[in-house]
Amino acid sequence: MLQKLTAVCKWSDLPKEIWLDILQYMTLVDLFRGVRLVCRRWNNLALCSFEDSKNKWLNLSCSDVLGGRLLSDESLFNLQFNFDLSNFEAITLRNQVSITDNGFRCTIAMSPYLAQLSLANCVAISDMALLTIGRLRCLTSLDISGCRNISNRGIKYMCLGKSPPLRNLDISGCVNITDIGLESISYKFGATLVKLLASQLSEVTDYGVDQLTRKTVLLQYLDISFCPKITDTSSIFLASSGITTLRLEGCQMSSNARKMIARHNSNSSSNSHHSDQLT
Template identity: 30%
Template structure:
């Protein structure tokens, strides 16, 4: 009723806060906070996560955010990205602050008298994080180059309830990590990727302090962390559930210590050149709770490792084998027979694994839901035929550079895996219209389709997809036989399409653009680069009708001119990125939307 505020008069603060917490999308929360001062205050109380990018005066920004959002539990700082910062309360700004500098005309004193300030979080700022966010449980510091041991010590002393710490790319040393181990006795998750200043001494001290609670450790490119650290982890971290290692230093000794003493291990991801069958056999014997196993670039592993995993790890659901050249069909057969709970399999560049191994997967892994075959030259059509027969619950299939897979294979998948939702095929030159037509006729749940550089696929395939499936994402880049007819069929059959890549389609013109603008109003991202027949008129159709567009790549479109770019800038108010040649951007367009325009080549 006009003049009466029924919601604020009836709903208590606690209920409104709970409603805010159930709103996942940040724009929705921001919109609700504008209703009134009470809702603004309550929405701030409901926030539990803050993301901070590279920005001017990050230390003072932390203090400001601490005052505005007192219940923050997760702070994420990533100095690889830039963000627009809020101004200080009581100050007005005329233009936004981006990429660490004030634009002309802005209030340069919004963060104090020092103007721009540093663009990196300092030790003072890290100490402020610990002091400002008293409920903090998770902290991510990504490539924060100015932090030292002193800052980490001060933070640890103030934030003793910390449960998760990500120090990726931070050049901290042993003293800082030891302080975390001493003060943060509840720590559960630790990421030390690219922490080049660490040695065994720091990680051993942390294991001594947090060993009883630590559940997850990630280490990569730490040249001074050796088997000594893993032995300490094995001795003190008996509840460890996840271990990720990328190292040229660590040998069997360290992994053996973890495998034998950490029986609760569930996730193991390894890229370690010096680890051999001995360590992986121990994993198979002692780690019966293992659920995820990923092995990358192993030069010494043989099928004996997979035999042990197949015999001992009956709960395994996710398997990734990448560039493990000595593994063969016999090893994969052992995994398939022994680990019947497998749901996700990725084989990448393992050139000795071929058709016979995947026949076993089809026979014994009935629960398989996702399969990725990348650069598998020895896999032929019989492999996917068996997958189609036995894996009825398959929902996602990825094929890259698999020259032995053709239409018969795809038809087998279409007939047997009718729940398929995602199909990604790239450079599989034997796949043509026949296979994709079968997908359109049988896989009615398909929403995500990628067919990149598949020379034999044309309009017939997309017409079938348009008639049988309701796509959300489509990528047909480089399928040169596809023209207007195929894209028009998609436009008419997939009204919820939001992402489209039709680059390098030489026969595609403005008629397809017109149909897309009328049939796909939810389109957000489109790539039309190297489409020689699309003109300013086609770009105009998209700009006027697809009002939700956020990203458009249109380089090397010779019939799109300065006028077409200007039209898109003027009409697409939600646009965040336009990729185009520099010479097609007029001074007026650049002044109007310079921040969202990117250039592939500067001097074309």
């Protein structure tokens, strides 16, 4: 006759290996905002789980981790203190209006393998932050859209020395970037840049478009919508480029000029919602 099993194993008695197997199915948000707050042992287990599975959370959205509230420089310092950021490949800091260059530099300095970075609408970030970005040797995607305190000087900082191999760059809404900034981007990243979003740049002119089309040999996607100083002259440069996706709405370009671009580049298309379809 089989004996009944009466022994009951408590959660606290489970060996560390089993706990780590369980925690590997949890997200970084769960670990940071839940597990770590239960008790000292769970805090240690959460940190061990993170270290064992750090590649699982390479895409970090700090606003999610810290409860969706606005971040400060102090929040980033705490994040760096609690977690090893050295192997992170992607960090998102969107709409964080209180983060300054100091907090940003401290965090990014701990992430040498960063490949994707978003600072969209971080309005307190200035040109000095791009000096730090220029030192990231693995960065392929950068979003600084809406960072109105970034200017041509910041772009030049980013281009100093051996710059990152950027393939995707979003500078939309950086109203202080002009043709000079586009020229610096063209010279430094012309051999790698595939996608450039440069909409809502009120001071960019046909000269900036000319520089882009001359130097960016791999550029496939270009958004220069709502750049009011871009005129029909740019159609000459765009028609001879290898760009396949082009957004032109809001530019001072006639329908005839747009048709000429389409006629000379039959592979081009537009994501515009207006009359900018290039076929």
